[in-house]
Amino acid sequence: MLNRYSLMTTQRRSKLKIHRDFLNYLHPINRIKEWNWDTIRWWMFDEMVEGGLKNETLDHSFQKLMVVAGCGGGMKMGGGGVITEWKDIPMELLLRIVSLVDDRSVIVASGVCSGWRDAICWGLTRLSLSWCKKNMNNLVLSLTPKFSKLQVLVLRQDKSQLQDNAVQTIANYCHDLQDLDLSKSFKLTDRSLYALALGCPNLTKLNISGCSSFSDTALAYLSDFCRKVKTLNLCGCTKAATDSALKAIGYNCTQLQYLNLGWCENVGDIGVMSLAYGCPDLRILDLCGCVLITDASVVALANNCLHLQSLGLYYCQNITDRAIYALVHSRVKNKQSVWESVKNRYEEEGLKNLNISQCTALTPPAVQALCDSCPALHTCPGRHSLIISGCLNLTSVHCACAVQAHRATNKVQAH
Structure with a gap:
C-alpha cells in the first residue's frame, strides 16, 4: 500500500x-x-x-x-x-x-x-441531490435542517419528486442560500415561492424552469423580497411569466443579468419593456417562442441594455427590420454610456449570440448590417453565433471571417 x-x-x-x-x-x-x-x-x-x-x-x-x-x-x-x-x-x-x-x-x-x-454540517456550502431518483423529497426534509449553511443547492429532477413541504423546509433553515435549482418541479405550488421569498432573501440565482404551476402573483411577490437576483430561469413557466410579473421583476430586481423566458407565450411588449427600463445590466435574454413581442421590445432593449450579449428571438415572427436596425444603431445612440462602460472595464460590448430563426419578416440588408456592426456574430461553421435557420431569404448573410475564407478559396483556385 x-x-x-x-x-x-x-x-x-x-x-x-x-x-x-x-x-x-x-x-x-x-x-x-x-x-x-x-x-x-x-x-x-x-x-x-x-x-x-x-x-x-x-x-x-x-x-x-x-x-x-x-x-x-x-x-x-x-x-x-x-x-x-x-x-x-x-x-x-x-x-x-x-x-x-x-x-x-x-x-x-x-x-x-x-x-x-x-464538521460537514457546518462546513458544507454546496450540495446537489440531482442523483436522487426516488426519494428526493424525504432526503431534503431530512438533510436540510442539518446543512443550514448551504449556499448552493441543486435539486434538478428528471421525474418530479419535490413537494412544497421540502421547499418550505429549505426556506426555514437555509437563510444563506444564494443559488437554488428547482427545475422540473411540476408538483410545486405558489406556497414554495412564498416560502422562499420570506426565508431566502439572499438568492442571486434561481432556476424554476418547467415549474408550470407557479402564478405571476407569487413570482411578483418573490421579486419584492429577493432583490439580489442576477440569474433567473423561467423557461416554460407559462402562468408565472406574464407582463404583470415582469413589471415587478423590472422594478425590484435591478441587478438582473440573465433571464430565460423561453416559451412563455403570455409575455408581451409591456413586460419586456419593463425589463429593459428596470434592468440596464441585462446580458443574456431568451425570448424564444414569445410570439406576442414586437419591434417595440427589441428597440427598448437596444436603447437601454447596453451590455446585452445574447438575445434569443426564435419564432418571434412579429420582429421586423426596425428591431434589427435598432440593435445596429444602439451604440451610436448611447455614445456617452458606452464610453462609461469602457472606462469601467466592461467586457467587449455588442451582441455575441443572436437567434432569429423563423423570423421570416427580416431582410438580408438589415441582418447583414447587424452582422457587420457586431464582430462577435458569426455565420461560419464552428463559430455559429448568428442563428438564421428557417429564414431562406437570409442565406446570403455572412460574417466577415466567412467572407475572407471565401475570398482565400477563390484565390487558391485562381492560381
Whole structure:
C-alpha cells in the first residue's frame, strides 16, 4: 500500500481516481475504521502538490497525520495529543477530503460519527441531490435542517419528486442560500415561492424552469423580497411569466443579468419593456417562442441594455427590420454610456449570440448590417453565433471571417 501511494506522489492524478479510492474505504460505513492514516496522508499530499495548495493551516493538519513506521495505538499530533478515533481528524483535512468526492459520499461520511457530522454540517456550502431518483423529497426534509449553511443547492429532477413541504423546509433553515435549482418541479405550488421569498432573501440565482404551476402573483411577490437576483430561469413557466410579473421583476430586481423566458407565450411588449427600463445590466435574454413581442421590445432593449450579449428571438415572427436596425444603431445612440462602460472595464460590448430563426419578416440588408456592426456574430461553421435557420431569404448573410475564407478559396483556385 505504501509503495502504491508513494508512486502516486510523483504522478498527476485526477479527482476521479481520488473519488474511487475514497469510496472503496467509505462503503460500507462499518469498514471505515480499517482506513490507513498513511493512505490519507499520501492521498492529500499528492492532491496538495498537484493543486499547488499553500494553506498553512492545512499544511499543519498534514503534519498532524504523519505516521512513524511501527507506531501503534494511534497517531501523535503536533500538540502532543494522539489521534485514535475518526472524531479526532482535523476539520480542515476532513473538509478537504469531502471536497474531492461526490455528494452521495459526503452524505454517507456525515453519518460516520458525531464529529464528522458536525464538521460537514457546518462546513458544507454546496450540495446537489440531482442523483436522487426516488426519494428526493424525504432526503431534503431530512438533510436540510442539518446543512443550514448551504449556499448552493441543486435539486434538478428528471421525474418530479419535490413537494412544497421540502421547499418550505429549505426556506426555514437555509437563510444563506444564494443559488437554488428547482427545475422540473411540476408538483410545486405558489406556497414554495412564498416560502422562499420570506426565508431566502439572499438568492442571486434561481432556476424554476418547467415549474408550470407557479402564478405571476407569487413570482411578483418573490421579486419584492429577493432583490439580489442576477440569474433567473423561467423557461416554460407559462402562468408565472406574464407582463404583470415582469413589471415587478423590472422594478425590484435591478441587478438582473440573465433571464430565460423561453416559451412563455403570455409575455408581451409591456413586460419586456419593463425589463429593459428596470434592468440596464441585462446580458443574456431568451425570448424564444414569445410570439406576442414586437419591434417595440427589441428597440427598448437596444436603447437601454447596453451590455446585452445574447438575445434569443426564435419564432418571434412579429420582429421586423426596425428591431434589427435598432440593435445596429444602439451604440451610436448611447455614445456617452458606452464610453462609461469602457472606462469601467466592461467586457467587449455588442451582441455575441443572436437567434432569429423563423423570423421570416427580416431582410438580408438589415441582418447583414447587424452582422457587420457586431464582430462577435458569426455565420461560419464552428463559430455559429448568428442563428438564421428557417429564414431562406437570409442565406446570403455572412460574417466577415466567412467572407475572407471565401475570398482565400477563390484565390487558391485562381492560381
